[in-house]
Amino acid sequence: MIEQYVPQLSTYAGDIDFVFDLIFYITTGWFILTQGVFFWLMWRFRRQEGVKALYLTGEEKFPKNIVSNAHHAVLVFDVAILVFAVMTWHNVKITLPPAEQTIRVVAQQWAWTFIHPGPDGEIDTADDIAMNDELHVLVDTMYHFKLESRDVLHNFSVPVFRLKQDVIPGRVITGWFKATGTGEHDIQCAEICGIGHGLMPARIFIETHAEHMAWMNRHLPSGVAANDASSTVLAQE
């Protein structure tokens, strides 16, 4: 349902949308059912000449069971939501598949800095490519991201990945994603971080190997030979 508005472009986007859909359909079903029962009762037991109101004490089994069975059903649905939610949470937030590439994401009031690995495929080396408000990643590649904040709380949110992760000053938070489709999409801050919070959008460019190589060759730090870029990253293909 959500994918009709925001594409699913990570391996776990579908799982997260499934949980949303599950909650939506269960709550919508119950909402319609309960409202229907309410309105039916209002109509069925409307004021009628010569009929006195009946006071139910809840001691008789039949009316009591109607209420308690509905409550039990709610519990079953709650457990179903919890099971799928915890499974998805575990997959996205608890497991950490081995990385093919690692990026560093630095949030500040009110901008993002993305440190990409250069041709050597490693961050924190001389050929890193640092960019403001632009993240370039390879499609179908397992990425680890390391989140840092220079000042206050932020939240690294990539809607097409269904990814949201708080960025907490003083900590380096590691997470992962694997993009399943290419294109240019939004990154946003999803934690109120000051007056410019609404103005710190960035863009993610999910690229094929050829596109990524072309981008890398354009932005290599001076001193790194342009043709180096094809060595390690392409070798992963």
Next chain:
Amino acid sequence: MGLSGGAFAEGDLERGEKLYGLCSQCHGVEGEGVPLSLAPSIAGLPAWYVESQLKKFYGGIRGRHPDDIGGMRMRPMTLYFNRPDTRDADFAAVSAYVASLEPKYPEPLLSGGDPEKGQASYSLCIACHGADGLGNEALQAPPIVQISDWYALTQLKNYKNGIRGRDPRDSAGATMWPMAMTLEDEQAMKDVIAYIETLRGSN
């Protein structure tokens, strides 16, 4: 006051004052600057300079280098001006308002600068910023006599390290880069900043 330059219409100032409400969050109600917010004193800067910098921030010419912490904080603020039909007029209005503010001379926060040594380095700055530090619009050189010292140091370092003024569209910034290269270390920068502060009395 000698710092303010350029004519502005009354309507611009009213609009500018309203728009300045956003700027005041960091730069202070009177444009006095707030070091904790990385916001320098801007009160009384000439409208042409404020406007040119706003447009540079907006266009991503300034404030997009990943090491320009203060600049990356300023750039999003210019993105508030997101209506193409009013953007230029709004930039002009808020610049006129900033220019109309009484210039502030922030208390020095740096220590260890030697104005006598700095005077020698300043001889190079005179060509554009003037012997009195009041700047020269024709050369795109803003007044620096009222500059916050911590901000001056940051900007000199930014120019020297290619964090500011290296965008191909930033011709005025490109002039500052080789100038900053002549200051060999932080001490030399502090010296020249200390000298600039001595110019305040002469204005």
